[in-house]
Amino acid sequence: MDQLTHRGIFVQIDMTVNGRACSADVEDRTLLVHYLRDHLELTGTNVGCDTSSCGACTVHIGGQSVKSCTVLAAQVRGADVTTIEGMATDGELHPMQEAFRQCHGLQCGYCTPGMVMAATSLLSENANPTEAEVREGLEGNLCRCTGYQNIVKSVLSVGGQS
Amino acid sequence: MIPAALKYVEADSATAAIAALSEYGDEAKLLAGGHSLIPLMRFRLAVPAVLVDISRLDGLSDITDAGDHIAVGALAKHAEVESSSLLQSEAPLLAHVASKVGDPSVRHRGTLGGSLAHGDPASDLPAAVLALGGSIVVQGPDGERVIDAAEFFTGFLETAISETEIITEVRIPKSGSAGWSFQKFNRRAQDWAIVGVAAVLGASPKVSLINMGLTPLRAGAVESALAGGGSAAEAASVAAEGTSAPSDLNGDAEYRDHLARVLVERALDEASS
Numbered sequence: 001m002d003q004l005t006h007r008g009i010f011v012q013i014d015m016t017v018n019g020r021a022c023s024a025d026v027e028d029r030t031l032l033v034h035y036l037r038d039h040l041e042l043t044g045t046n047v048g049c050d051t052s053s054c055g056a057c058t059v060h061i062g063g064q065s066v067k068s069c070t071v072l073a074a075q076v077r078g079a080d081v082t083t084i085e086g087m088a089t090d091g092e093l094h095p096m097q098e099a100f101r102q103c104h105g106l107q108c109g110y111c112t113p114g115m116v117m118a119a120t121s122l123l124s125e126n127a128n129p130t131e132a133e134v135r136e137g138l139e140g141n142l143c144r145c146t147g148y149q150n151i152v153k154s155v156l157s158v159g160g161q162s
Numbered sequence: 163m164i165p166a167a168l169k170y171v172e173a174d175s176a177t178a179a180i181a182a183l184s185e186y187g188d189e190a191k192l193l194a195g196g197h198s199l200i201p202l203m204r205f206r207l208a209v210p211a212v213l214v215d216i217s218r219l220d221g222l223s224d225i226t227d228a229g230d231h232i233a234v235g236a237l238a239k240h241a242e243v244e245s246s247s248l249l250q251s252e253a254p255l256l257a258h259v260a261s262k263v264g265d266p267s268v269r270h271r272g273t274l275g276g277s278l279a280h281g282d283p284a285s286d287l288p289a290a291v292l293a294l295g296g297s298i299v300v301q302g303p304d305g306e307r308v309i310d311a312a313e314f315f316t317g318f319l320e321t322a323i324s325e326t327e328i329i330t331e332v333r334i335p336k337s338g339s340a341g342w343s344f345q346k347f348n349r350r351a352q353d354w355a356i357v358g359v360a361a362v363l364g365a366s367p368k369v370s371l372i373n374m375g376l377t378p379l380r381a382g383a384v385e386s387a388l389a390g391g392g393s394a395a396e397a398a399s400v401a402a403e404g405t406s407a408p409s410d411l412n413g414d415a416e417y418r419d420h421l422a423r424v425l426v427e428r429a430l431d432e433a434s435s
């Protein structure tokens with residue numbers, strides 16, 4: 001277990017984000033999403049709601065999708081966190097990002113980082129989902145623009161059964 | 163919104179958690195998956211001065227065969243309950259219900275113990291534990307006690323656990339070949355149940371109701387009707403008796419009473435088919 005270190009009213013946060021070791025002192029109440037956006041300036045992870053419902057803030061912790069607005073940064077000390085900024089390698093989009101581009105899986109793009117993170121987590125648990133499984137697997141991610149059709153198409157084009 | 167200022171402490175064992183709860187008293191709250199507590203803290207509906215994080219402690223999330231029952235660690239996540247082959251074969255209702263909670267990201271964090279301790283009448287897992295006749299193991303400064311799920315939920319978001327106790331395990335009797343069903347009625351994906359029903363037709367049939375009162379509850383009138391030899395339709399017709407359904411934006415109490423009767427009948431039909 002990672003040592004819990006307080007300095008005054010701050011708690012020391014060490015974690016790996018997108019493969020890079022990061023360290024900062026933050027207030028105990030800091031949510032993971034705010035740590036990522038405000039301290040690490042990884043603003044690809046969005047905040048879309050106040051109720052843990054929209055999924056715009058979805059990141060991976062140890063490879064699994066998590067709503068980063070509903071986790072304290074202190075709770076995931078030592079964890080391996082991936083955000084949308086960590087998906088492309090050497091300037092090449094991740095296949096899921098490329099699929100969203102090809103299939104026009106976004107309009108305004110606000111939900112997209114969360115959609116991509118949730119979709120890749122889904123495929124890591126179920127490499128060959130049916131259309132219904134993709135729709136259910138993305139039920140925690142809301143899109144106000146696209147009507148989901150092309151989002152589902154994007155995901156199916158990477159790993160689906162049709 | 164951002165939670166109010168708080169002090170974060172971590173417990174590396176159940177004993178350490180109990181010690182922290184005893185030290186900080188009613189200022190402190192346990193933090194497991196955080197998927198009920200953190201949303202409340204963001205709205206400042208919960209303002210704990212101290213959070214005692216148990217989400218990282220080892221050894222309280224195993225799912226094991228304990229002879230006549232399955233022992234599920236309090237920190238087992240919904241996703242782990244959903245995918246446990248042991249639960250899928252010995253108490254399939256629980257694994258199935260876990261798969262219907264929220265969405266995959268919620269299920270990656272939320273825990274069975276947290277769901278029971280929160281005791282929300284609209285939540286799914288308490289209904290499953292009630293219908294399976296489960297019990298809840300809690301540990302406190304005076305040792306361990308085992309509470310029957312039917313006695314666990316005492317009021318709105320209130321349970322039989324005291325402020326210095328922690329749930330360590332949930333015991334789920336094996337349901338063998340008993341028929342079962344789970345009916346969750348909602349209008350949109352990911353939503354909570356407007357009304358829900360869980361049923362297990364074992365030696366003494368058990369039926370529980372979601373969102374039909376101040377607590378997760380057993381459908382006493384339905385169970386008595388079944389015990390007296392009543393048909394599914396007869397038993398379902400009394401589903402709302404003894405309940406006090408809430409009225410809200412999703413529907414009024416009368417509508418919920420109707421849903422309870424319809425869903426209980428569907429559940430009994432499915433469980434006995």
Ligand SMILES: Cc1cc2nc3c(=O)[nH]c(=O)nc-3n(C[C@H](O)[C@H](O)[C@H](O)COP(=O)(O)OP(=O)(O)OC[C@H]3O[C@@H](n4cnc5c(N)ncnc54)[C@H](O)[C@@H]3O)c2cc1C
Nearest residue numbers: 192194195196197198199264272273276277279285286329
């Ligand atoms: C978007 C969203 C959708 C959801 N949809 C559903 C749904 O459809 N159905 C459903 O049933 N639930 C739903 N939930 C709730 C979810 O299942 C929660 O995870 C669960 O209710 C609480 O578990 P937790 O581990 O997150 O507990 P926490 O939030 O950490 O804790 C909840 C309460 O329990 C106490 N507590 C936690 N663990 C213990 C313990 N071991 N011993 C004693 N006290 C403890 C805490 O102090 C706190 O008071 C949803 C949540 C979200 C955010």
Ligand code: FES
Nearest residue numbers: 048052054055069
């Ligand atoms: S910002 Fe996290 S779920 Fe909406």
Ligand code: FES
Nearest residue numbers: 107109143144145
């Ligand atoms: S593309 Fe605009 S919210 Fe999804």
